[in-house]
Every structure is written in C-alpha cells, then in structure tokens.
Amino acid sequence: MIVAEEKDTLREKLKELFGYTTFRGNQEVVIKNILEGKNTFVIMPTGAGKSLCYQLPAMIKDGLAIVISPLIALMKNQVDQLNAYGINARFLNSTLSKSEITRLKKDCINGEVKLLYVAPESLNKEEYIEFLTKANVSFVAIDEAHCISEWGHDFRPEYRKIKTMIAQLGNMPVIALTATATPKVQIDIQKNLQMENADIFVSSFNRKNLYYEVRPKKETKKQLIKFLKEHKGKSGIIYCLSRKKVEEIAQLLNVNGFSAVPYHAGLDPDVRVKNQDGFLNEEIDIVVATIAFGMGIDKPDVRFVIHYDVPKSLEGYYQETGRAGRDGLEGICLMFYSHNDLSKLEKFNKDKPVQERENARILLQEMEYYAESPICRRKQLLHYFGEEFKVENCGACDNCVHPRERFDGTESVKLVLEAVQQTNERFGLNHLVNVISGTEDEYIKSYGHEKLPIYGKGADENADFWKSVIRQTLIYQYLEKDIDSIGVLKIKEKGIKFLKKPEPIELARDHDYTSDGDEEESPDRVPLNSKAYDVKLFEMLKALRKQIAKEKKLPPYVIFQDPSLEEMATTYPTSKEELASVNGVGMGKVQKFGKSFLDLIKDYVEENEIETAADVVVKSSVNKSKIKIFIIQQVDRKVDLEEIAESKGISFEDLLSEIENICYSGTKLNLDYYIDEMLDEDKQDQIFDYFLNSETDNLEEALQDETMEDFSEEEIRLMRIKFLSEYAN
Ligand code: ADP
Ligand code: MG
Ligand code: ZN
Numbered sequence: 001m002i003v004a005e006e007k008d009t010l011r012e013k014l015k016e017l018f019g020y021t022t023f024r025g026n027q028e029v030v031i032k033n034i035l036e037g038k039n040t041f042v043i044m045p046t047g048a049g050k051s052l053c054y055q056l057p058a059m060i061k062d063g064l065a066i067v068i069s070p071l072i073a074l075m076k077n078q079v080d081q082l083n084a085y086g087i088n089a090r091f092l093n094s095t096l097s098k099s100e101i102t103r104l105k106k107d108c109i110n111g112e113v114k115l116l117y118v119a120p121e122s123l124n125k126e127e128y129i130e131f132l133t134k135a136n137v138s139f140v141a142i143d144e145a146h147c148i149s150e151w152g153h154d155f156r157p158e159y160r161k162i163k164t165m166i167a168q169l170g171n172m173p174v175i176a177l178t179a180t181a182t183p184k185v186q187i188d189i190q191k192n193l194q195m196e197n198a199d200i201f202v203s204s205f206n207r208k209n210l211y212y213e214v215r216p217k218k219e220t221k222k223q224l225i226k227f228l229k230e231h232k233g234k235s236g237i238i239y240c241l242s243r244k245k246v247e248e249i250a251q252l253l254n255v256n257g258f259s260a261v262p263y264h265a266g267l268d269p270d271v272r273v274k275n276q277d278g279f280l281n282e283e284i285d286i287v288v289a290t291i292a293f294g295m296g297i298d299k300p301d302v303r304f305v306i307h308y309d310v311p312k313s314l315e316g317y318y319q320e321t322g323r324a325g326r327d328g329l330e331g332i333c334l335m336f337y338s339h340n341d342l343s344k345l346e347k348f349n350k351d352k353p354v355q356e357r358e359n360a361r362i363l364l365q366e367m368e369y370y371a372e373s374p375i376c377r378r379k380q381l382l383h384y385f386g387e388e389f390k391v392e393n394c395g396a397c398d399n400c401v402h403p404r405e406r407f408d409g410t411e412s413v414k415l416v417l418e419a420v421q422q423t424n425e426r427f428g429l430n431h432l433v434n435v436i437s438g439t440e441d442e443y444i445k446s447y448g449h450e451k452l453p454i455y456g457k458g459a460d461e462n463a464d465f466w467k468s469v470i471r472q473t474l475i476y477q478y479l480e481k482d483i484d485s486i487g488v489l490k491i492k493e494k495g496i497k498f499l500k501k502p503e504p505i506e507l508a509r510d511h512d513y514t515s516d517g518d519e520e521e522s523p524d525r526v527p528l529n530s531k532a533y534d535v536k537l538f539e540m541l542k543a544l545r546k547q548i549a550k551e552k553k554l555p556p557y558v559i560f561q562d563p564s565l566e567e568m569a570t571t572y573p574t575s576k577e578e579l580a581s582v583n584g585v586g587m588g589k590v591q592k593f594g595k596s597f598l599d600l601i602k603d604y605v606e607e608n609e610i611e612t613a614a615d616v617v618v619k620s621s622v623n624k625s626k627i628k629i630f631i632i633q634q635v636d637r638k639v640d641l642e643e644i645a646e647s648k649g650i651s652f653e654d655l656l657s658e659i660e661n662i663c664y665s666g667t668k669l670n671l672d673y674y675i676d677e678m679l680d681e682d683k684q685d686q687i688f689d690y691f692l693n694s695e696t697d698n699l700e701e702a703l704q705d706e707t708m709e710d711f712s713e714e715e716i717r718l719m720r721i722k723f724l725s726e727y728a729n
Contacts, residue, residue, distance in 0.1 A: 010056075017059055018085060019564075019586030021630075022647040024049045026201045031056050034139065034175055039198035041145075041190065042177040045205045046319065047326030050177045051078070051298075054141035058115045059087065063136035064108055067117045069143045070156055073273065074297065075117045077280065077555065082115060084558045086588030089115035093122055108135045120147075120158035123165040132169055140166055142193070145176035149188035163193050174198075180319065205385045208638055210324055210331040212377035213398040214370075216513050217338035220308065224249075225256055227306070227334065228286070232258075234303035235279070238288045239320055241309035241344070249308060250288040260286035263293040280555040282546055294320060299555070300327035301562045306334045310341035313363040314370055314384050327561050328637055337371040337513060362486070369471050374404035374508035383475050395638070395673050399508075409507030412469045415458050417478060417495050422452045428487035433466040468510045476505070537604055538569040544600055548593060559593050560585065563633070570629050572610055574602050583630075628662055631655070638673040656717050668725045675718050687711060687719040697724070 010028065014020050023031075025048055033040045034057040044050050058065035069075060075091040082089035090104055090113050107113050109131065122128055142148075147156040166174060174195055178185075190196050215223065224238075240246045243264040253260035261275040261284050278284035280299055287293060291311075305324040311317040317335070325331020342364055349360045370380050377397035382389040393400045419436050420427075427435075434441060435449050438456025449455060458466060470489070473479045478495035482488040491499075498505075542556075542565060549556040560568075564584040573579040579598060580590045604610070627648060634644045645655040663669055675684065690707055691697060702708055702716050 013056060013060060016586060017056065017087065017588070018052065019580070019582070019584045019589060021583055025203050027053055030201050033199050033201070034173065035060060037139075037173050039173055039195040040175045041186075041195065041198040041200045042175065043186070043201065044177070044179060044203040045207060046179045046322035047207065047300075047328075048179075048203055050143065050179070053177065054139075054143075054175050055082065055087075055115065058138065058141075061138040063111065063138035064113055065115050065138050066132070066140045067115055067143060068120055068123070068140065068162060069117055070120065070147050070159070072119050073276070075119070077558075078298070079117055080554050081558050084554065084589065084592065085586065086592070087115065088113050089117065091117040092128065093117075093119045105131045108132070111136060120156065120162060124158070124161060129165060129168050137169055137172055139173040139175060140169075141175040141177065143177050144179075145189050145193075146178040146180050146185055148192050149185040160192060166193075179322065180315065205318070205382055205387055206378065206389060207322065207325070207331070208396070209328055210321060210333055211396045212321070212333045212381075214335045214337050214377070214511070215398075216511075217336040217341065220336050221252060223336070224306070224308070225252075227304075228253070228256075228258055231304060231332075233285060235282070235299065235301055236286050236304040236306065237294065237302060237320075237323060238286060238306045238308055239291060239293075239311070240288060241290070241341075243290060245309065246288050246290055253286060253288065258286055259284050260288055263287050263289035265290065265292045281549065282556050291316065291320065294323055297323065298326060299323075300557050301329070302326070303330050304332040304334065306336075308336055310335070310337055310345065310367060310371070312345055312360070312367070314366050314381065315363075317367070317370075318381055318385075327557075327563055329562055329566075335371065339513060342368055372510045372513065373468070373471060373475075374399055374510055375472060375475050376400050379475060388477065391677060393676060395676070404508035404511070406506045406508050408504060409469065409472070410502055410504050412458070412461075412466075412507065413473055413478065413498065413505055414502055415454065416466070416470055416473055417491060417499050418457075419452075419454045420479065420489055420491055420495075421499070422454050423447075423449060425482075425490045426488060428489060429467060429470050432470060432489065433463050436466050437461070437463055439463070464510065469507060472507050533566045533569040534572075535569070537572075537601070538565055540600060540604065541565045541568055541597065544596060548596065560589065560597075567629065567633070568597070568601065570632075572601055572605050574598060574605060627658060631658055632662065632669065635659075635669050635671065641671075641674050652714070656714070656721075659721055660717070663721050663724045669721065670725065671718060671722055675722060678718070679715060683711070683715075684719060684722075687716060688723060691720060691723040 010031065011021070011023070014023065026042070026044065027049055030040060030042055030053045034054065042050060042053055044053075054065060054067060058067075069078070072093045072095060075093060079089045079091050090107070092101070092104060096104070104113075108116060118128075142159075142162060145159075147159040148162070149155065166172070174193055176189055176193060176195065176198070178189070186200075190198060228236075238249060238260075240249055243266045246262045246264050250260050250262035261278060263272060263275050267275075275284065275287065276293070276297075279287045280297075302324050305321050307317065307320070311320065321331075321333035324333055345364055346361065349357045352360065366384065370377070370384075373380060376389070376392075376394050376399050378394045378400075379389045379391075393403075395401065415436055416432070419432050423432070423435060431443055433439070434444055435452065435455055436458040438450075438459045440450055444450050444455075470479070473495070474481070474489070476494075477492055478498060479489045480492050482490050541560075545556045545559050545565065549559055552559075561584050564582050567582045567584075568579070571578070571582065573582060576587075576590050576594060576598070579585055579594050580587045585594075627650075630648065631644060634647075641655060642652065645652050648655070650658075659669060659671075679687075686707065690702065690705060694702070694705075697720055699713070699717065699720070702720070703713060708716060
C-alpha cells in the first residue's frame with residue numbers, strides 16, 4: 001500500500017514539475033535510490049533521460065543539489081531549460097561577474113536555489129568550497145562521469161579531483177552518470193570516487209527510434225544532397241574526418257541552398273560558439289563537424305546524423321549517432337563507407353607506439369565488420385556493448401528492412417566450429433580462415449595444422465566468405481572472444497550443442513563495397529512514420545515556438561519539445577488545463593508560454609471547424625481520448641504493447657480493446673513490430689486468409705473456426721487489427 005502511494009506521489013511530482021506522465025526505463029528506480037540517500041551509479045545511453053534522474057530528487061529533497069558538468073558552454077543551456085519549467089537552477093563558472101557570484105552565493109546559502117551546475121575547475125577554488133560548506137547540500141551529481149577515467153574517450157584531469165572536493169563539503173550521497181562505460185572505465189570511476197558500494201543501474205543501449213544505414217561511398221555528394229532535400233528543414237549533424245572536409249562540405253551545402261555551418265577545433269572560439277548557438281536556436285539546420293562537436297549537446301530534435309567519413313571506432317559511432325532523436329522521435333543514422341577511408345585511418349596511426357597502433361587497428365577492424373556485415377545493425381552494436389538483442393528483425397536498419405540474400409549455412413558453421421575445436425580454441429579469426437580454406441603460411445606449418453582433418457575443407461569459398469561466417473557465428477553466440485587473450489575465439493555452450501546436433505541455420509552474404517559498378521542498390525527509402533497528427537497545425541506551432549524563442553533568447557525546444565507540439569496538433573487543447581495535461585508541458589510552462597499557443601490553436605480550430613478535446617468530452621471522457629492518443633503515439637514509436645499497458649495501468653485485454661476502438665474509428669495502426677515477434681509469416685498468413693475469406697470479422701466466429709484452433713484469442717485479435725488497418729482504413 002505504502003509502495004503504491006509513494007509511486008503515485010513520484011509520478012505526480014513528475015507531472016507537476018516536468019509535465020511528463022510516465023518515467024522512462026530505469027528513471028524511477030534510480031530516483032528512489034537517490035531519495036534513499038544511497039550512492040548511485042547510472043549507465044544509460046544518450047537521450048535516455050539521465051538529467052531527470054537527479055533533477056527530480058533535487059526538487060524533492062531539502063537543500064541544494066550540486067551538479068558537476070564538464071562543459072561551461074552548455075551549462076547555461078541546461079539551466080535555461082530548468083528555468084523554463086519554473087525551477088530555480090543556476091550555474092557557477094568563470095563566465096559570471098563578481099557581483100553575480102556574490103548574489104548567487106547569497107541565494108544558495110538562503111536555500112533559494114535547488115540545483116547548482118558547477119564546472120569541475122571551479123571546484124578547486126577555495127572561496128567556492130567555503131560558501132558551499134555553508135549551504136545545505138543534499139547530494140552531488142556527476143554528469144558525464146566517464147571523464148574521470150583515462151581509459152574513456154574524454155578524459156579530463158580536473159575530474160579526478162572531484163572526490164577531494166566532495167570530502168571537504170562533508171559526506172553526502174554521490175550520483176555518477178554516464179552514457180559510456182566499458183567495464184574498465186566503470187571500475188575506474190567507482191574507485192576514483194570511492195563509491196565501490198554504489199548501486200549500479202545499467203540500461204539497455206538499444207535506441208529503438210534510431211534507424212541505421214550504411215551506404216557505399218560512391219557519388220557521395222549527390223547522395224548527400226538528395227538525402228538532405230528529402231529532409232529539408234530538419235536538424236541534422238554531418239560528421240567528417242578532417243577540418244578541410246568539413247569546410248568543403250559546409251560550402252557545398254550552402255551553394256545548394258541549405259542552411260549549414262562548419263564546426264571544428266580550428267575555428268575561432270567565437271565563430272564556434274556562434275555556429276553552435278545558431279544550431280541550438282534553429283536558425284541553422286545543419287552542422288557539418290569534426291567529432292569536436294557534440295558532447296554534451298542535448299538538442300532533443302536532431303533528426304539525422306550522417307557520417308560522411310568512416311568513424312574510428314564503433315564506440316565513437318554509437319555516441320555520435322546517439323545524438324539523433326533524443327526526444328524519442330525520428331532519428332536517421334546514415335554512414336558512407338569505403339575501404340579507402342579505412343586505409344586513410346590506418347595511415348594516421350602509423351607513427352603511434354606499437355601497442356596503441358595495434359589497439360587502433362582492432363577498433364578499425366570492428367568498424368569494418370560492422371559496415372560489411374549482413375546482420376542487423378542494432379544486433380551488432382548491442383553485441384559490441386555486451387548486450388544480446390534477441391529480436392530477429394528490428395525493422396529499423398538497412399539489413400533488416402532490405403535483408404541480404406540468405407543461404408543455408410549449417411555446413412559452414414559446422415566447419416568453423418570444428419576448426420576452432422581442432423586447433424584447441426587457441427587461435428584468432430585469420431588463422432582459422434587459413435586453416436579452413438587451406439591457405440598454407442608459416443604459422444600453419446609451425447603448428448602442423450595442415451595435417452588436421454579440417455584443413456582445406458572449405459577451399460571452395462574464399463577468405464572473405466569464411467571471415468563473414470565466423471563473424472556471424474560470433475554474433476549468433478556460437479563462439480565468443482576470449483577475455484584474456486585478444487583475438488582468440490572459443491566455443492560457447494550453444495556451439496557445443498550445435499556440434500552434437502546441428503540445427504539448420506541461415507546466414508547471409510556480406511555487402512560488397514569493393515566492386516566499382518553501381519549494382520549495390522542503395523535503399524534510400526527510409527520508412528517514415530505515418531503522421532497521426534495535424535501536420536499543418538504542427539508547422540504553425542513550430543513557427544510560433546521559433547518566434548517566441550527568439551524573443552526570449554532561448555533555444556526553441558526549451559519552450560516546448562516536438563513530442564508536445566505533436567500532441568497539441570492531435571488534441572487541440574484550447575484551455576489552460578487541457579494544455580497543462582499535454583505530455584511535457586505542466587502548469588509552469590502554461591503560465592510562462594501558454595497564452596499565444598492557446599490563441600493560435602483556438603483560431604485554427606475555429607477556422608477549420610475542428611472538433612476539439614473539449615467537444616469530445618461530451619461523447620467520451622477526456623481521459624479516454626487521452627489514452628487513445630497516448631496509445632497511437634506509443635505504437636508509432638514501436639513501444640512494446642505490454643509496456644504501454646503497464647505504463648497506463650490497464651490490462652493487456654483492455655489495451656487491445658482500446659486499439660480496436662481506434663482502428664474501428666478509422667485510424668491506421670501499424671502493429672507489425674509487435675506481431676512479427678509473436679507469429680511467424682506462415683501463421684500470420686493463415687489468420688489473414690481467414691479474415692479475407694470470412695463474411696464477418698466477428699471474434700466469436702473466428703474462435704470457433706476449425707482453421708483457427710491453433711491460435712489464441714490474443715493472436716487472432718491482433719491479426720484482426722492488422723487486417724482492418726490494411727484493408728478497411
Ligand atoms: P541524456 O542526458 O541521458 O542523454 P537527457 O536527460 O538530455 O538525456 O534527456 C533526453 C530527452 O528525453 C530530453 O529531451 C528530455 O526532455 C526527455 N525526457 C527525459 N525523461 C523523460 C520522460 N520521463 N518522459 C518524456 N521525456 C523525457
Ligand atoms: Mg545528459
Ligand atoms: Zn536491424
């Protein structure tokens with residue numbers, strides 16, 4: 001009972017302060033942990049919502065929460081966002097004047113400030129520490145905590161002094177948050193902060209709304225312009241390897257009429273700041289940048305991230321693509337790939353010490369595998385981070401949307417596993433390929449491997465084929481990489497079972513990026529979400545948002561984010577209360593920015609004679625229509641149906657009824673992402689055929705039909721929805 005109550009109050013707080021109705025992923029458990037005063041370590045991918053994990057407890061707890069964040073340039077931005085919600089957050093860094101600092105100190109000591117953003121270098125100053133000891137500090141949150149570790153990709157020496165400073169303030173709970181932490185980095189962070197006892201919350205790294213695609217780097221400029229034309233007016237980032245390339249592409253885009261600016265470390269600092277702000281404020285659509293751009297940029301509505309050149313590592317690629325679609329809406333990740341780029345990157349490394357060069361080479365090889373592999377991109381990325389993605393077809397990557405040709409790989413997998421076994425699980429990929437294909441070299445001879453029964457058994461296929469097969473057996477969990485010796489492959493449980501009793505397995509051929517012709521069809525049609533909202537009104541709301549943002553000198557998304565505007569363009573709120581109930585709005589924002597939005601919607605509704613939420617109340621309760629919109633949005637975002645039901649606190653049955661109502665009233669819902677996981681194609685066809693040939697869509701009758709006896713009621717209902725969506729609507 002108490003638990004349920006507590007849950008409700010947390011949700012109420014969430015709605016009241018931030019306007020959101022539900023927590024995402026681990027947010028709620030993390031927040032509870034922090035509220036209990038425990039040290040907490042949060043690992044969550046970019047865009048998952050780390051900030052809220054400390055912002056909400058900061059508001060609930062007595063006193064002042066300190067947030068350590070590495071980039072001074074972006075602190076103002078985060079504080080602006082909080083202020084827009086009516087939260088008293090401030091920042092302390094070297095850009096403040098003396099009098100501003102004096103005032104800030106006073107407000108902190110008086111207990112007026114709830115969140116204080118601090119740069120780590122400021123914490124070394126005696127005078128700051130001194131006044132903070134006088135303030136009632138509730139906890140310290142360390143954002144981008146991977147900066148602590150030398151093994152991470154963003155090491156900052158000042159971060160290593162944080163613990164000493166916290167100790168000076170007296171002991172208090174510490175929350176560390178980061179989006180990347182390989183196990184090594186994770187241990188490093190905990191040691192340095194002396195929080196080995198912390199509760200660790202690791203979230204899945206799957207970014208469901210991102211679409212991944214790799215294209216051959218041919219006629220790249222043409223392809224790029226074509227893509228950008230199809231996405232005109234949207235925000236995006238284009239990453240290039242060199243400053244020179246950045247300048248060149250930015251210019252190309254300008255000549256072609258796009259609003260784009262360059263960004264790299266060679267530009268004057270004020271030009272850099274101007275270009276970055278232009279992007280955040282929606283005056284500029286596209287930033288063409290080296291990887292110097294991006295960390296800490298939390299612009300939620302970046303709609304695409306393009307890698308014009310091949311990135312140096314999969315980790316970097318994941319981070320950079322992660323900047324797309326943080327608001328949960330569309331995010332397209334496109335990479336142009338060529339062997340030539342890889343060779344260039346290899347050359348960069350040639351003067352490095354041996355070990356470093358070897359490490360860099362391994363990272364590049366992973367990149368190569370990723371790009372050329374026929375396996376689901378998502379599965380590969382998650383595999384790289386040690387996570388198994390079990391869904392067969394993710395529906396949102398080029399390899400799943402346009403599957404490569406498949407072949408029966410049972411025999412090939414068997415040969416690979418035998419090769420590993422017969423060489424006693426002591427060798428890496430290249431050696432195994434030589435053994436299978438019968439390619440004699442000095443290693444083969446020195447180990448006498450040419451005498452093994454497996455030697456040359458796969459001579460009728462080339463080395464690339466065998467490399468591809470081995471990589472697929474790795475991702476499908478038949479083999480694994482040895483932890484202690486780099487590159488060595490071992491057989492997993494699943495592989496041993498397979499050798500005892502081989503089950504048929506399908507493999508696919510790699511992409512071939514070497515040939516010159518144009519035969520590699522580039523799937524340039526990214527599946528677009530069908531829009532469930534009023535596009536015209538949405539555009540008008542966006543324009544208004546931009547205008548207000550300009551007046552208030554704030555980035556537009558600080559006012560309202562895209563998902564909120566989409567909801568407004570679906571529900572047409574015309575009163576303050578209705579507006580406040582829109583997800584992501586809340587009363588604070590209604591008071592601050594609501595009026596002109598309400599006016600616009602009222603005019604629009606009148607002109608177009610639209611039935612508004614207020615009119616609908618007469619027919620059904622507001623709650624009901626809200627739940628429908630929620631469902632439509634969640635389904636658009638491919639959220640698991642169980643999750644949707646749970647977050648609304650209704651049963652699966654009731655959810656199905658709601659969905660049926662939605663469909664019967666004429667809205668198309670695409671549930672393929674869910675159905676495909678539950679029923680294979682044949683079974684789907686079987687039910688589909690039934691409805692095609694049946695006189696009625698009556699459920700009772702379907703259940704009685706003898707051709708349907710293998711199916712559950714749920715399955716039949718889901719297929720009926722699919723049928724209705726495809727045929728009736
Ligand atoms: P991270 O720091 O993990 O990269 P952010 O904290 O910047 O992510 O959050 C990313 C986006 O998600 C922001 O636009 C934020 O408003 C939104 N967000 C966070 N929590 C929720 C929630 N519970 N419901 C809806 N949107 C949320
Ligand atoms: Mg963040
Ligand atoms: Zn996929």
